Amino acid sequence: MSKSLFTDASSRLERALKYVSISDDAIERLKYPKASLSVSIPVRMDNGTLRIFQGYRVRYDDTRGPGKGGVRYHPNVSIDEVQSLAFWMTFKCALLDLPFGGAKGGITLNPKELSKAELERLSRGYIEGIADFIGPDIDILAPDVYTNEMIMGWMMDQYSIIQRKISPAVVTGKPLTMGGSRGRDTATGTGAFHVINSLLPKLDKKPANTTVAVQGFGNAGAVVADLLAKAGYQVVAVSDSQGGIYREKGLDIASIREYKQEHRGITAIYCEGTVCNIVEHEAISNEELLALDVDVLIPAALENQITAENADRVRAKYIFEVANGPTTSEADRILDSKGILVFPDILVNAGGVTVSYFEWVQNRSGLYWRLNEINERLKERMVTEAEKVWSFAQEFDISLRNAAYAQAIARLGEALDAKGTRDYYQNKTRA
């Protein structure tokens, strides 16, 4: 039987514990999710029938602050996946020193099959189901795969209706007009760009002689591809769920982004003003993209993409994980034995939750920041944490993943011990 995603995810905790000293009580607490909720969501479809959808929210840990994490709409969403994503959020928020714990949510569906009205009823129904489990000081939602600012707006509105007060801080990634933050839509890709652009020079890589392939051309992948191309990197391949495109001379990412917005798919296109032409390229599968002979590979779609089955075929020198959990722990060992450096998800994709934190702060203070203030603060945080992970890995000669986890675990251990085990309270209530 294959390992569950959560078993695989938690093996990262086990491995990194070697490099940090925290109490046995804290270790035990970190092995289990604090609370999980599963809800059935009845939705009246446009044709009059009633359909029941399955939704989840898991709050993995809230020792350092309220739970924080996105909501995914995807056919493969399961409690195992949501729990793993909530686990990763816990270590990500601790690594970036954000005053949040980790949480995540999801609904099992193919959102492309629903009309806009059905999606709205579903999103509001999800909030009805989990309203008692979330809140600005309890657990705060955000976008993830196949959810966006429109959906976040509906969720925030529904929560406010239930509470009978405007509660913008319960959801981040909202439309600007509903209290969203400038820069949240591009934050994940922008944060990843800063990590890549600040760490590659340490490996003597300059943009012009660095080729890049990006798997997943959504909110996270398209933005990082665009920023890398603008900075002079050679982005030679990109893909979405339908497959990918490869062009040895490099792709015009800005034109491909525009094309994708209008047509939903991707093609190698070059636009000058209003004139666009499809340029010669090779159509490749997602599997082929992962095996391209490039310097940098950026998985930015889903988990479990680089596994024991295909890790041996990876030829990139550096992997920057923009997706959550794209590399399995067995694949990690194979990549390591081939000398491929993996820059871990909990560092590389943390720009999204960092600007979500800024949005939450703005909602609570009522004072809204300019885009350049957001981007400067984001850059400063990402570069600082990337440097710390890099130096820790160098100092102890360990993988970047172990270095990132060790630092996050140290912060979590400190917070768990500061709260104590609450034995006194529990014994008293039992007596």
Ligand SMILES: NC(=O)C1=CN([C@@H]2O[C@H](COP(=O)(O)OP(=O)(O)OC[C@H]3O[C@@H](n4cnc5c(N)ncnc54)[C@H](O)[C@@H]3O)[C@@H](O)[C@H]2O)C=CC1
């Ligand atoms: N949106 C955010 O703020 C954050 C997202 N992430 C992670 O980044 C990854 C991507 O998320 P988003 O860009 O937000 O989602 P999105 O919904 O905006 O885009 C997903 C992209 O992946 C493509 N895709 C789906 N299945 C694929 C497959 N099997 N192979 C190749 N491409 C596939 C889709 O066509 C789409 O282009 C996820 O792992 C997510 O958890 C991580 C941190 C923050």
Ligand SMILES: O=C(O)CCC(=O)C(=O)O
């Ligand atoms: O912005 C957030 O709160 C969380 C984004 C997210 O789901 C993630 O980082 O995986």
